[in-house]
């Protein structure tokens with residue numbers, strides 16, 4: 001496989017200022033005529049390289065004349081244009097959307113045609129330079145059967161349409177904004193629309209449309225509201241206005257990712273558009289809101305200012321995730337949103353940073369760029385932007401983003417351009433901060449408190465662990481928010497922002513009567529691991545008294561973690577401190593039930609494992625269940641009281657109502673862990689009485705862990721009720737794959753044989769196998785059956801959809817963290833995958849790197 005290096009970047013030799021595309025649409029054959037106006041930017045004559053993937057040129061013309069001076073170089077088309085400085089190059093091709101199971105390029109989904117071009121899918125539609133620093137104005141004509149494809153959409157505005165006398169019709173779309181090919185989109189199908197409008201801050205009326213299959217239009221209201229809220233928010237917070245008269249969103253059920261920000265025509269996984277209380281949980285609602293916002297925000301951070309090359313991916317993704325996180329925080333509870341974001345970072349990104357696939361947010365090389373749409377590029381990328389925002393403060397950060405957008409509007413920019421705009425707009429030196437773009441690995445801060453004549457100080461030792469290709473690391477610059485409290489009521493050190501730069505650094509805290517309770521990395525101001533030995537009493541005090549909600553959450557989580565890690569290592573532990581702290585936190589549930597629900601949740605099995613030298617999945621499950629049961633029994637009255645109260649109506653989506661439902665879900669889990677006899681009936685009651693999906697799914701997931709009659713009954717009712725709704729059926733697969741039952745590996749194997757299971761739908765694959773790899777004790781079952789199951793899946797899925805197959809590999813790559821027997825079995829499965837003939841570039845890269 002060829003490795004592409006960031007340092008090899010060269011500006012394009014040819015630009016393509018204008019493109020005209022002509023599509024004759026068909027599900028099995030679509031003919032594509034492309035006319036590229038090309039302009040040479042190289043000083044000397046240079047051949048024109050047009051990238052292709054699985055295409056054959058049917059005809060090539062230059063300036064209107066049939067042309068023979070071309071040849072194929074592998075999949076690519078090389079056109080010799082002599083010493084021309086400009087030309088119109090036309091190429092005709094034909095593609096088969098139905099055979100396109102990769103879901104990249106133009107493909108068929110449920111009888112409709114749609115596209116996915118990021119990162120390198122455009123070359124599967126027509127020959128093109130297909131690199132993000134080649135920006136063009138597009139004119140797109142499409143024609144097709146009026147019955148099969150009554151709706152014809154592309155980027156920009158529809159400028160003409162008409163009908164043929166053979167039952168066909170056509171439309172001509174023009175996008176006035178030059179864009180890279182990865183933002184091209186086309187949709188043709190039988191769709192219905194939810195229409196609305198938004199008036200921008202300068203008074204322009206924008207027509208909004210959300211397009212779905214007939215019958216789904218009643219579930220698009222939340223997405224539409226999220227879109228309008230996002231448009232207003234980006235004007236208010238970043239001064240960014242929408243720039244076309246039309247904004248369309250199309251929902252499709254077969255989609256590799258969440259959604260795609262094509263200019264003026266976003267294409268979404270149905271999962272992030274469709275929501276109503278009967279079928280979507282509160283988390284699903286939040287997902288819709290966050291992804292709609294994310295894709296909308298890309299119109300500026302991604303489309304108006306795009307990426308020079310794919311190594312700069314975090315320029316648009318890290319920044320846009322930061323923007324969508326801030327938006328969601330503003331629309332709901334900011335502390336809860338921060339807790340969720342950090343939980344995701346720890347669950348998905350920290351393990352990546354600690355494993356064989358670790359890479360900086362701006363990678364130095366890749367074999368297949370699709371493998372770099374990672375939690376590191378996205379979520380750690382967002383933390384890096386957040387740290388700059390913290391270091392600069394809101395006003396200077398805004399000055400920096402204004403400068404960035406104004407300076408690079410219409411350009412393909414780099415991460416360096418962004419940092420420079422922050423430096424100039426924010427008047428700050430970020431020389432050392434740039435290491436966050438270069439170095440992989442999660443930094444660790446080792447903290448010690450010391451005292452000298454009543455004056456207290458905090459010593460910080462920073463280390464960044466070695467990662468593949470980066471044995472030595474330098475200390476990073478980061479904002480660390482701290483506070484220190486006098487537990488006996490004396491004066492405290494209020495919230496203070498410290499900028500860490502050194503490998504060691506001493507921070508003066510002031511005078512305290514005895515050891516202060518230190519609140520550290522408040523709001524998770526830096527994406528690091530903090531090693532700090534603290535007594536249970538100190539953590540419990542902080543969990544109750546810290547004035548930063550995130551720090552209260554952290555203190556309680558640390559208390560739980562310390563207990564669980566000690567227990568999993570075979571130590572005798574006392575559950576009392578945790579039980580008391582949970583009881584104390586529960587007292588605040590009236591005011592902020594959402595925060596309380598988050599705070600009293602036990603850390604995940606995976607996160608407990610991350611704290612151990614060698615992960616012991618069975619001990620972790622046993623001890624976590626034991627603690628859960630202890631908390632369940634000790635606080636049985638409170639949990640029952642929480643459930644005895646009336647649930648807010650499912651239609652109430654206020655943060656308070658959502659919080660109450662979340663807390664009820666937590667109560668179900670704690671009670672179920674006790675094994676008390678009447679609990680399955682109680683949970684089944686919640687399941688049956690639920691007036692919405694949040695409660696229904698929480699109850700079903702709780703029952704799914706056990707072996708009561710109610711479990712089978714509830715699963716059956718759920719299946720019968722929702723068998724025709726694919727998004728809800730995904731949940732049915734998911735709760736079974738998450739089950740803590742000892743037979744889950746076997747159950748997942750059987751579910752893969754279920755008539756409703758299919759490898760052609762990525763959502764369905766993720767709902768079963770993705771959920772399963774998140775089930776630590778099941779995936780790591782001691783006999784290796786879980787590893788085999790995933791390797792079998794990868795081998796079966798790779799020929800059909802390599803992108804989705806490759807995404808299943810990282811869990812097998814964590815073998816270094818497990819005992820020798822498990823590690824050997826995980827490696828053997830990776831080897832078995834690699835031995836398959838004809839393996840995709842995606843899977844080859846992930847599996848081979850995972851063995852290192």
Ligand code: B3K
Nearest residue numbers: 118119257259260261370
């Ligand atoms: N930009 C798209 C990613 C699509 C990548 C496909 N391999 C989604 C997003 O981040 O908004």
Ligand code: ZN
Nearest residue numbers: 294298317320
């Ligand atoms: Zn994005």
